[in-house]
Amino acid sequence: MGVLDGKVVLVTGGGNGIGKECALLAARAGAKVLVNDLGGGVSGGDEGSAxxxxxxxxxxxxxxxQAVSNSESVTSMAAVKGMVEQAKDTFGGLHAIINPAGILRDGMFHKMSDADWDAVIEVHLRGAYNVTRASVELFREQQDGAYVLFTSTSGLIGNIGQANYAAAKLGVMGLSRIIAMEGAAKNVRSNIIAPFAWTRMIATIPVKDEASAERVNRMKNAMRADQVAQLAVALCSPKAETTGQIFAVRGNEVVLFNQPRPVKSVARIEGWTPESLIAQALPSMKASYTDVGATASVFPYDPI
Known part of the structure; x- marks a missing residue:
């Protein structure tokens, strides 16, 4: 008996990396799987392949x-609606979606082109919207549905050269949160994972110094896509009873992230002016500021 016996799961980006491992593991866990992958390159600039x-x-x-394939793009709502219908026609339903489909077009923000911004937002944020919006009414009607969407520490913490990716991935956090809130009464669950894993996308990150080379080697040797898949498949199962959460997977370590909540406040009976804010309010809060360190500063230790 698997944790997904009797379930039908759509996995986007399922041709490689995390998506592939999720599709394979979901099938071993008992699910019937619709494997979606455009079959394009990491930058998303080619026509793709089935x-x-x-x-x-x-x-x-x-x-x-049991599995069938689909090679349409998550950036098209019509195509995603077609995936939902394909799952229903082929396997009689749909109960969960794992959505790691993505591209990268890294670059310093002051040099970023409109095209590179739009392409990344379209795949990651619009794609997440498409797969959830195309299926949420079905999930609510059957009172059974789970989303596993993918965020990134680039959005949660930050990485230089990934403004487009960070903006999209932090948007996915907000989307997942609202889906979880609105879906709670209908047993529609949504969680997100920030994965640490060696994939084609990670392999495109430029190695410019010894520190970045060491970081990439750690990812390549100790943080695998199949480790991320374990949590993704678990979150698809009704037995997980988990929704609205932010996780990271780093090797054999599963991390639960906090979510934005107030950390400190200051008040002034007579109200604030720009001058008094600069003189009093901001200095009093400074000890509670979050620094502008990148992901590597928050996870400086070797993966487990």
Whole structure:
């Protein structure tokens, strides 16, 4: 008996990396799987191919599982609605969506093109909207549905050169939170994962110094996509009874993130002016500021 017996799961970006491992593990956990992957490059600039998604579906079927493939883009609402219908037509329903589909177009913000901004927002944020909006009415009607969306420490903490990616991924956090709140009464759950794993996307990060080379080597050798898949599949199961949360997976470590809440406040009976804010309020809060360190400053230790 698997934790997803009787469930139908759509996995986007399922042809490679985290998506592939999620699709394979979901099938081993008892799910019928719709493997979606555009089959494009990491930058999202090519036409794509049906090959990667179908190869994963074939691997699942060869192991005795049930799977079909889809090579449409999550950036198209019509295409995503088609995925939902394909799952229903092929397997009789849909109960969970794992959505790691993504691209990277890194660059310093002051040099970023409109095209690179738009492309990343379209895939990550619009894609997350499309897969949730196209299925949420079905999930609410059947009072059974789970989303596992993907955020990033680039958004939660920050990384230089990833303003477009960070903005999109922090947007996914807000989207997931509202879906969880609105879906609670209908047993529709939504959680997000910030993954640490060696994938094609991570391999595109430029290595410019010894520190970044060491960080990339740690990711390559100790943080694998299959480790992220364990949590993603667990969160799809009704047995998890978890919603509205932010997780990270770093090797064999599972991290629960806090969510924005007030950390300090100051008040002045007569009200504030710019001068008094500068002289009193801001200095009194300074000890509680969050620094502008990148992800590596928050996770400086080797993965477990």
């Amino acid at each position: 090959g990667p998604a179908e190869a994963v579906a074939q691997e699942i079927r060869a192991a005795g599982g």
